[in-house]
Amino acid sequence: xxxxxxxxxxxxxxxxxxxRFSELETSMEKPMxxxxxxxxxxxxxxxxxDDGSNPYSGDPRAAHASRVGSMGGGGRCGSILDLYxxxxxxxxxxxxxxxxxxxxx
Numbered sequence: 716x717x718x719x720x721x722x723x724x725x726x727x728x729x730x731x732x733x734x735r736f737s738e739l740e741t742s743m744e745k746p747m748x749x750x751x752x753x754x755x756x757x758x759x760x761x762x763x764x765d766d767g768s769n770p771y772s773g774d775p776r777a778a779h780a781s782r783v784g785s786m787g788g789g790g791r792c793g794s795i796l797d798l799y800x801x802x803x804x805x806x807x808x809x810x811x812x813x814x815x816x817x818x819x820x
Contacts, residue, residue, distance in 0.1 A: 737808070744789060
């Protein structure tokens with residue numbers, strides 16, 4: 716079930732505006748936040764490695780294939796988080812993601 720947050724909080728969600736995996740700091744306490752699986756996978760699929768390559772070639776399905784599993788509740792809403800591992804030349808990047816962080820009306 717999604718958690719409705721004020722639009723101002725949604726616009727400042729963790730991961731918004733980030734272009735490289737190395738710029739995205741995530742943890743169980745501070746996951747990347749998005750509204751729905753499609754948005755989270757789309758965000759992952761667009762991120763680049765430090766050399767400019769994209770481990771998913773822009774494909775959300777490839778991002779989904781890097782899912783390690785469900786990690787339990789976390790983040791500012793206590794939602795179930797998923798963990799993804801992006802393989803980049805500089806090394807793997809673990810991304811904790813909350814797909815239940817949605818803008819309210």
